[in-house]
Amino acid sequence: MEEFFQSKAMLTPGVAGTTTTMITGTLVSQFGLPGNWTGLAISLLFGLSVWADKSVPVYQRIIFYIINSMTIFAVAIGINTAGMVINQPLERSVDPHVIEETHSPADQQTFFQDWFR
Secondary structure, three states, rough: HHHHHHOHHHHHHHHHHHHHHHHHHHHHHHOOOOOHHHHHHHHHHHHHHHHOOOOOHHHHHHHHHHHHHHHHHHHHHHHHHHHHHHHOOOOOOOOOOOOOOOOOOOOOOOOOOOOOO
């Protein structure tokens, strides 16, 4: 568990990026907050975990804070983008006289959204 909170550990940004995606997706879909700024703010909050490692000098912690926060944000963007691609409906051709109704949960999914629109 000690290695999880070290500033040099890359597991922390990966887990924090996943958590950032979940929190940002929820806030964006439920409250209509802007995804890009919400994700960045949450990434910066999770990046504060490097300050728990007192064995590294302050100037290195500042550098690790910036790098880890941007890594967390990049992971969150990647997960969100992958989720958007997975949830896109497949293009298929339907005869004009066929009426197709879709009521699947995948068509109503709004969790993954374009954060930069």
